[in-house]
Amino acid sequence: MTARASTERKLLDAADALLFTQGVAATPVDRILERAGVSPATLYRTYGSKDGLVAAALTRRHEQWLAVWDEAVDRAPDARAALLAVFDALDEFHDRPDGARWCAFLGTAAELVDPPEALAAAVREDTESLRRRLRDLAAPVAGERGDELAEALVLVVSGHLAMRLRDGAAASSGPARAVAEALVDLHTRA
Amino acid sequence: MTARASTERKLLDAADALLFTQGVAATPVDRILERAGVSPATLYRTYGSKDGLVAAALTRRHEQWLAVWDEAVDRAPDARAALLAVFDALDEFHDRPDGARWCAFLGTAAELVDPPEALAAAVREDTESLRRRLRDLAAPVAGERGDELAEALVLVVSGHLAMRLRDGAAASSGPARAVAEALVDLHTRA
DNA sequence: GTCTATAGTGTGATAGAC
């Protein structure tokens, strides 16, 4: 690994750990730099601004999330389990050390009323990939009603994330999973 | 109306309109004062701090929300419609001028990592009243499975609010309503 | 007496120079 790549990694690690647990706006650049052991000049040379760093952290996080989700899908024994695997992935991703309080992407969207384009794009990409992947996974299960089922599951997943905000650490994925299973069954029988 | 009540009202109106559309942290006190046509001394004498004003605005907004919801419930022809009336109320409340971008309470919870007690209490009260009222409305419909149905609906309502954050103005309550109806039917037949 | 207008203080942030 080059020295450059190593510094960038340290910065992203620190940014990821702080921004999405403490809040994007509430986290000063200084604290990220301090945690990363990196100088301001490095940050502004590499990412141009705080927003640039936030966008980079979001992008990396999104790739990690998709990887965790992919693995959960791969472990599933059948198409129905593969569709519901998103909840295993959500639990797993959330339980990581420095896991976001509820959702890094929704949280960023909530904090910044009109975010710079790079951030808006990262948040948009999260929603689009969620929808797209659920559609792909729902098609084998629900046939032509797959898109309808997928849209319902986007709603349930988002609801589960919002429940973390309401109930804090007490929020379980149980209710969301139960609702999702009922919806899958409804769309399978039909 | 006393002069005192009138200035308080002007302050709350301005705070409500700005805080929950522009964001709590992103809205400077000065802009609220400017919109209200009120001097700083008045704000700090009446509410003590910005947080005090935010808490007061949240409390008033919560009362308004409950009133809108009550009216929607009263219009419903039967118990099933009364339970589903929350979606009519959500649409109505959101379509008001200066309606919050997604949800004033979830938004405040999302912005402030550990909010002052007055704000935390206001957000908690929103979640508790949502849950309590849905339970009361679900009981006549689903009998002993009422609490289970209510919890599912809390999830769907929260999901719908989060979808406003994902899809912006394009977000419709249609999918949430459809999912809710399916869940109600499932819990009714059983 | 309750309000407005305005000027000013302290803090803590981003950004960038050295």
Added chain:
DNA sequence: GTCTATCACACTATAGAC
């Protein structure tokens, strides 16, 4: 990697208007 310019913000103090 340190150090600093600049700025935006919450909040205060004062003086006077209706």
